[in-house]
Amino acid sequence: MREGLKIFKIGGGIIDDEAQLGHFLTELARIPGRKILVHGGGKGASQMLQNLGIEPQMVQGRRITNAPTLDIVTMFYAGKTNKQVVALLQAAGVDALGLSGADGNAIRAVKRPVKDIDYGFVGDLPDGSVNTELLGQLLQAGITPVFCAITHDGLGQLLNTNADTIASTLACALAVQYKVELHFCFEKDGVLSDTNDEHSVIPQIVPAQYQQLKAEGVIAAGMVPKLDNAFAALEAGVERVVIENALKINESVKTVLCRS
Template sequence: MKQKLSIVKIGGNVIENKTELNKFLKLFTALDGIKILVHGGGKLATQLASKLGIESKMVNGRRITDAETLEVITMVYAGLTNKNIVAQLQANGCNAIGLSGADGNAIQAHKRPVKEIDYGFVGDVDSINTSTIDELLKINLTPIFCAMTHDGNGQLLNTNADTIASELAIGLSDIYKTTLFYCFEKKGVLMDISDEDSVVKHIDTTKYQQLLNKGIVAEGMLPKLENCFHALNNNVNKVCLGDMTMLDDTSTLFSTLTL
């Protein structure tokens, strides 16, 4: 029987708030079994870029990553944010190791081709080095991945953290029974956006189609759920969506997605 692996992606709203981040890291540390954390840090990167006189350009919620912006992202994602999280996890008794996709050749990607928009140094994932990651897990290290990959030719690439979490879960599903957790500011997929407790607790492919037809899943939630079902269709066991409290064993108010 495959051992269980939890892969948790944490959003920027928690990373920005020290009190909330501390709460989350305690819950993450207490999460049973082996685990991996994936994080971004976009708001901090925007703040630092502004201090350095570098304009942040966004298109449809995606950052245009020119050479200067890539330097800022590397400093914030792989440096300040990643190492702060690792240090706090060590303080909580979780033996964490901070990584980008370049470390141990963990995640290779290619630079996104220019079509209607030139996103610059943005990467789309090609492969997960499951053997290296598995070796870290076997010696009881907890990998903490920032939202950066590399192309194998010396180029770092800014890569969507949701996608990295999904691809890690897919890549490691051959070895482990993987569960993917997307932690964000809502309690889950909501039937009524104005009612924080109107969580759709169980979503399979039939329910997903119903939510799409009714327009309940739309706008920013649409790409998130597309990512979820991409993972489920590629051997990930289940995906959970909600706020950080879903990592607590006693929590029941979050969305669970299965095929």
């Protein structure tokens, strides 16, 4: 019988707010069992780029990563942010280990090919990119891996990779060994039926219902790629996907995505 594993992804404003980040990590520490945390980078890297006279470039929420930008995001994501998160988890009683994809060859990416847009040093994750043996050993030892959004190509090149993609890829790869729950944690209480009503959380969504909500325009804009990836993860063997408020992960209000 497969053991349970919960994978949490945080990003956005939660990373930039010290008090909120501390609250989330304290709540995360209360959740029993095996866990993995994936975090984005917040706004710190963009601010440093601007301070150095380098204008951040984003296309549809994805960062264009040239060589100077890669240096900065690596320092922030794999350095300052990752180690601060690990330190706060240790303080909350969680034995955490900060990782990039390069550490232990944990996640190997391929540089995104140039098509209409040259994203620079951005990594995509093919099948077989996750070192499930390493992660299984860490989890069995009671360690909580904490991943930043930096991967590598196995040839010495670091790559900037979307944190949502990392979380989904980890969940799908580890679903062979574990009963995986994938949690996307952000500023809202879940998926809303009315974007103007913060209380209109949809408690559960199944695939047929999701297609109807998209067709009706209830779910649109930035939420669509997140939910597309979530349902793809369910098809790949993930038990369920949860969309929830990062500050309320131990409360009942949330949206649960399931196969049926």
